[in-house]
Amino acid sequence: MPELPEVETVRRGLLPVLEGGTIRAVRLARPDLRFPLPKDFAARLQGRRVEALNRRAKYLIAALDSGDSLLMHLGMTGRFTVYTPAGPAVTLGELYFDGLASAGNGLHDHVVFEMEAGSRIVYTDPRRFGIMDIIVDGAAHPLLQDLGVEPLGEALDAAYLWRAFRGKRAPLKAALLDQRIIAGLGNIYVCEALYRAGLSPLRIAGTLARRRAPDPRLERLVAAIRAVLTEAIAAGGSTLRDYARSDGTPGAFQQVFDVYDREGEPCRRPGCRGRIRRVVQSGRSTFRCPVCQR
DNA sequence: AATCTATCCTGTTAGC
DNA sequence: TGCTAACAGGATAGAT
Numbered sequence: 639m640p641e642l643p644e645v646e647t648v649r650r651g652l653l654p655v656l657e658g659g660t661i662r663a664v665r666l667a668r669p670d671l672r673f674p675l676p677k678d679f680a681a682r683l684q685g686r687r688v689e690a691l692n693r694r695a696k697y698l699i700a701a702l703d704s705g706d707s708l709l710m711h712l713g714m715t716g717r718f719t720v721y722t723p724a725g726p727a728v729t730l731g732e733l734y735f736d737g738l739a740s741a742g743n744g745l746h747d748h749v750v751f752e753m754e755a756g757s758r759i760v761y762t763d764p765r766r767f768g769i770m771d772i773i774v775d776g777a778a779h780p781l782l783q784d785l786g787v788e789p790l791g792e793a794l795d796a797a798y799l800w801r802a803f804r805g806k807r808a809p810l811k812a813a814l815l816d817q818r819i820i821a822g823l824g825n826i827y828v829c830e831a832l833y834r835a836g837l838s839p840l841r842i843a844g845t846l847a848r849r850r851a852p853d854p855r856l857e858r859l860v861a862a863i864r865a866v867l868t869e870a871i872a873a874g875g876s877t878l879r880d881y882a883r884s885d886g887t888p889g890a891f892q893q894v895f896d897v898y899d900r901e902g903e904p905c906r907r908p909g910c911r912g913r914i915r916r917v918v919q920s921g922r923s924t925f926r927c928p929v930c931q932r
Numbered sequence: 933a934a935t936c937t938a939t940c941c942t943g944t945t946a947g948c
Numbered sequence: 949t950g951c952t953a954a955c956a957g958g959a960t961a962g963a964t
Contacts, residue, residue: 641958672940672959696958714941714957746942765941767958781959808935817959825957921937922957 640712640731642789642822643870645696648718651730652759653691655720656700660687660754667748671768672713682706682772683751695785695821705775709782713767723756731762785821789863794820796852796860803856804847811839811919820863826898827866829925833897834862838931839924840917897925905930 640648664680676682686702693699700708717731721741742750742760749761749770761768773779786802787793802819813819814828823831832839835858837846846853896906901916905927912929 711958713959715943763941764943765956767941769959806934812935815958920935923955 640696640714640716640875641824641827642693642696643827643867643873644731644875645698645712645822646693646871647875648712648730649691649693649698651728652698652718652720655722655753655755655757655759656688657691658688659757660685661751662754663752665742665750665752667750671748671763671766671770672711673769673771675770676772679770679772682774683708694782695788695817696824697782699773707773707776709769709771709773709779710761711769711781713763713765713769715765716761716763716768719760719762721758721760784818786817786819787821789820789822789867794860794863796856799856799860800847800852803843806843806847808843809839809919810837810841810843810846811922811924813843814863815920815922822867823863825922826895827863827870829898830866830896831859831862833925833927833931834866835859836930836932838928839919839926841932897927900925 661683662685664683666675666680669675682704683702686704686706688700688708689703690701691698692701696711698710698712700710702708712731717729719727719729721727727741742758744760744762746764746766747760747762748766748768751759751761753759761770769781771779771781773782787798799819803813806813808816810832811828814823814831815825829839835855837855837859846856846859897914900914903914904910905912905914907927907930910927910929912927914925915928917924917926
């Protein structure tokens with residue numbers, strides 16, 4: 639489930655082949671992912687040089703020399719596999735199933751980019767919740783229009799959350815998942831950040847914005863969000879592994895979560911006798927320690 | 933206006 | 949052993 643740290647990890651992995659490179663050809667295995675691809679999708683990319691590869695929330699944005707940009711979202715199960723003439727194939731993204739790279743002809747290989755330098759970038763996405771689109775020459779894009787602040791940017795602070803939460807009757811869990819407030823948090827990191835901040839996901843967001851001055855609990859929440867994301871990026875994403883096909887060994891890294899997917903297991907805080915509980919909020923699993931989080 | 937629910941998609945897993 | 953149903957969840961459209 640790629641969230642911000644995973645998308646950032648994918649961006650860094652694509653950087654060497656994409657940025658500064660020229661797209662020679664684009665092959666589509668089907669006309670749609672989550673949404674229909676624009677009819678001139680390939681035509682607008684072919685022959686274009688990629689000037690920069692940036693990230694906004696969970697979106698990747700490749701700026702082209704034409705003025706257009708390629709907008710990409712990994713959805714739930716999207717991943718890229720990069721084939722370079724020199725080295726082994728490397729998969730960037732969660733190895734949700736078998737992780738076997740198939741050179742672009744696999745059942746779920748939907749988009750293939752052939753680069754002038756000889757590299758091939760294959761987008762694979764079994765559930766097709768991913769998104770690709772063209773942002774035409776600097777125009778506004780509806781998917782980016784209403785995004786809130788970057789969680790690692792300077793705009794996120796306790797005062798910002800105070801304003802965003804004031805009068806809000808939705809629970810903290812829903813408020814933090816709301817991309818219009820903070821853009822880039824998903825289910826896993828919201829659960830983890832709330833645990834670190836000692837705040838219950840069930841708490842009504844507005845209860846943290848009653849005092850006039852920013853509540854110290856909001857300071858803790860901001861610090862927790864930053865810390866959990868920063869650590870995850872440094873670790874290369876929670877569920878991401880770079881997969882070098884040549885030696886067949888997937889990366890061994892697996893983030894150890896404090897609460898996510900730990901229903902029934904003991905709270906990790908020393909001395910705490912609480913057990914992690916699971917509830918469903920907004921149709922999503924929420925994990926929390928009922929002792930630590932208030 | 934704010935908030936909630938159903939929907940999309942398919943492989944995995946829990947349960948019978 | 950084999951089948952079915954629940955589950956994963958980002959974003960949106962539609963309902964409340």
